[in-house]
Amino acid sequence: MDKKIRKVLVANRGVPAVRVMQTCRDRKIPTTAVYSTPDRLAAHVFMATDAVHIGEAPPVESYLNIDKIIDAARKTGANAIHPGWGFLSENAAFADRVIDAGLIWIGPGPDVIRKMGDKIESKLIATAAAVPVIPGINSPESAAEIRAWMQDEDVTFPIIIKASSGGGGKGMVKVNADHELETAYSQARSEARKSFGNDEVLVEKYIEKGRHIEVQIIADKHGNVIHLYERECTLQRRNQKIIEEAPSPSIDDAVRRDICDTAVRLMQSIGYSSAGTVEFLFDSGTSKFYFLEVNTRLQVEHGITELVTGVDIVSLMLDIAQGEPLAFLQEDIRPNRWALEVRLNAEDPATFSPSFGTISRLHLNLYPGARVSQGVYEGSEVPPYYDSLIMLLMTTGPDRETAIMKMDSMLCRNLRVEGVKILTPLLLSIIRHQDFQKGDFSTRFIEDHMDELVAMFPEGDSEEEALKIARYVAEISALGTPNWI
Template sequence: MEREIKKVLVANRGVPAVRIMHTCRDLKIKTTAVYSTPDRLSQHVHMADSAVHIGDAPPGDSYLNIDRIIDAALKTGSDAVHPGWGFLAENDVFAKRVMDAGLTWIGPPADVIRAMGDKIESKKIAASVGIPVIPGADDLTTVEEIIQWMEREKVEFPIMIKASAGGGGKGMLKVENHEQIGTALSQVRSEAMKSFGDDRVLVEKYIERGRHIEVQIVADEYGNVVHLYERECTIQRRNQKIIEETPSPSLDTGLRREFCNAAVRLMQKIGYVSAGTVEFLFDAPNRKFYFLEVNTRLQVEHGITELTTGLDIVGIMIDVAQKKPLPFMQQDIVPNRWSLEVRLNAEDPRQFSPSFGTITRLHSPQGPAVRISPGVYEGAEIPPYYDSLVMLIMATGADRRDAIRVMDRAISKNLRVEGVKTLAPLLLSIIRHPKFIEGEFSTRFIEEHMEELVSKFIEKDSEDEMLKVARYVAEVSALGTPKWI
C-alpha cells in the first residue's frame, strides 16, 4: 500500500541538502533543514520551508546527533527523512531510529545498511554470488600475522590496510614494505575507531594501476532491481574522488555488461531497496575486476547518471519510499550522452589542505550543457568543521571529447571563486592533460603527474582585475574616450 510523503527533513547540509531540496520542490514536497550554529545562514537553511537549530559546530553535537534530528522532524511535522550522503547516511542505527519514530526512511533497509557497512561481511556476500574479490584477510591483528599471510598466500608489496567499517576514502593506507606495516596498522586502527567506532581491519593485495568503477542501482520493494550503468571514478586524491564520468572510457560493451550484471546480482541477493552503488576495482591491464564495496546511499556523483539517462535519482528514492514500483524496466534505460563531473572543494590545489573563510565573490559556470549542484552563495562562510565541497560542476556532450570541451569552458571561462582557494586550477590541469584526454589513467594519476599538473596552473586573483582596470584607465587617459562610450 502506497504512503504519501508531505514533508521531508533533510539530515544534512551544503551540497547534498540543497540537491535533495530541489527535487522536493519539483514534487511539491515541503522540506525541513537542520543546521549547526555556524551554518545558520547557509544556503540549505534559506531553501527549506522550516529549519531547526540542532547544536554547535562539532558534528557530534549537530549533524551526527540522532536524538536532535529525529526530534526536529517530529516537531516540524516532517513525515520522512532523507540522509543525503556523508554524516548519518550509512548509519543503520539512525535508519532504524527514524522508522521506530514512525517516520519514513528514504533509503535502503537498516539491516542491508548494516551488512554492507562491514567490508568483511560484504566481501563474503559478493563472493557467494560469484563476484571476484581482492585477495585479502580479515582476521589479522598483528604485524607478524600480516607478514605470515603474505608469505602463505604469496602476496607481494604493496598491500592495502583498510578499516573494515570504513568508507569515503577514510581509514585506508597503502603499505610499500615491511617497515611500514606497524605504523600503518596503528594509524588505520586509530582512524577507524575515531571515525567509525570499530577498529577491525582488512588487509588486501594492492592492485597496481587500478581503475575505480561503480554501477548505479535503483530498486523497489517488489523485487525490481535495475542498473543505470556505470561511472568511472578513478581520478582521486588521497583515496577520495574528485572527477567522475559516465560512461567509463575503460570498458567495452562486453565488460560493461559483466560489471552491470554482477552489480544487479549482488543487490538482488541482499534484497536492496532504493538507490545505491556497487563499487569495483578494475585491473585494466589484465581485464579483471574485483568487488570493493556497496554504498547504501545517494552518491555525490549521481548527477552525471541523471544527465545521461534523463532520470531523477532522488525522485526515484522518494517514490520508492512511498512504496511505488519502479516505473521502468531494464530495457527502458538507454543512456545517450557522455557526462563529466568535477568536485570543486575549498582546498589548496597544491597541498589539498582545507581553505576556510568567506566567499567574497562567486560566479558559477553557465551556458549550454552545464549543470551546477551548489552548496554555497556569495558571502557565505566555509567553516572548518565539515566537508569543504563548494559545488559540483557537471558537463555533458555527445561524446567524451565534447563533454571535456564543455567542462574546460565551464572551469576556465565561467567560474570565479574568491575569498578561499579551490581545486579549480588542478581540475583544469587534469582535464587538459593528454593522458586524461586519451583515457589513460589509474587511481595514481594525480600522484604520478602532480608536478606536471601544478606547472600548468593558471590562477587569477583580484589583483588581475585591478590591473585590467588600471590599464583601461591608462588607455583612456592617453588616447581619449572611445567613440562607443
C-alpha cells in the first residue's frame, strides 16, 4: 500500500477539524471535510479543499457513520483519514475499517486503541509495566462486593465508580458515604450502559485534592518513544477539563522526570505509535502519582505543549502514519516557555447549560504570545447537537505569571462574542482567583468555589458602554441633536 499521504479526510467537525486542516494546509496537503446538514456552512467546511455531506444532525447519522465517512474518502480521492478528537477518534472498529479499506489511518493501531479503551484492561497492563495504580476493584457485581473490598483493603470513603469503557467524565459517580453506595452503583452502571453500551464498572479510592497531570507522548513505528513533558489539567467541571497549562505548577523536577519516564515506559510496553497521552492523578499530600488512563488520540489541549516545545504534533502524526522515524531525540526537547489554555464553550458560565444560536458578533484581537484554535466565525450557527466547544484560547510567556496576565487581557479586552453565552466570565474569575494564581487547587476547585467564582463575575461591561456612548456622540455629530432632547 502507498504510504505517502496525498489527501486527508478529517473525520470530525469544528475546532478539531480546523486544527488538523491548518497543519495540512501548511504542508500543502489537500483535505476533505465531512459535514452534517446543520454544519453545511461551518468553518471546517470552508477551510477544506472539498466537502461531502454525510447525513442529518444526529451524530449516528453523520459523524459516527463509518460507511459514509469511508465512502466520502473514496469519492474525493483522500487516501488518509485523521479522526481529530471526539466522535470516532478512539474507536478501534473505525480504525480497522479505514485500514481494511486500503486507507492510511493517522493514529495508533486498532489493537492498542482497543486495549487502552477499556479502563480495566489498561489498568492491568499498567500494573504489569510497574506503573503505580490507584487501589481499586474491577467489575464488582454488587454494592456488597464493593463493601467487602473496602473492608479487606482498609479503604475509606470517598470512593469513585467509573464506567470501564468510559471517557469524557460520563459514567463516573463519586460516593461520599455508605448509604449512597447502592444508588451510586446503579447510576454508574445505567450511565455506562446508555453512553457506551457496556455497564461494566470499576471502583477506586477517591484521591482528595488530587491533581490531574498528563504526559504527552509521541512515538514512531520504529520503536522510538519520547515524551514532550507534562500538562496540568486539574481544573475541571463535571469531570471535563476547562483550563490547562504546561508545565505543571504542582510538581518539582524530580517528580517531573519520574512521571515522564513512567509514561514512556508504559507506552513502550504496549508498542504505541503516533501521538498519545498518559494521564495520572497526583496526590499533592503524599507527592505520589497514579495511572488513570491512556488517551489514544490527539488531545484537545495539545496546543500548549506545542507552544512550550516548538513542535507540531499533528505534523508528527502525519509523518508517523507515513512510516517515517522521529527526526529528533529526547534530549532535543527543551521546553522554555509557560503556556495556558482555556476552553471557550458556548455555555452559560453560571450553570454550564449549553447555549446555541447565531454568533452575531465575533471580534478577536491577537497579539504576540497568543494562539487561537477557532471553530466558528462571525455569523456561524452553534447547533445544539454537538459539543459546545467553539474556540481554544492559548497564551504563552517566559513564566506562569506572564501567561496568566496575557490570558486575562485576551479574555477581558481582546475577545468579544455575541449571540450566544460563553464561559468568559467564569474563566476570568478562575484565573483571577488568588488560589489559582498561587497554584493551590485540585480537581474540586470549581465545585468548591462555584458560588465565589460567580460572585466575581463583572456586573457590567464598561467597554460596551463606552462603545455605545461613542456611537451616540458620533450620530449627534453627524446628524445633529435629536428632536426629543
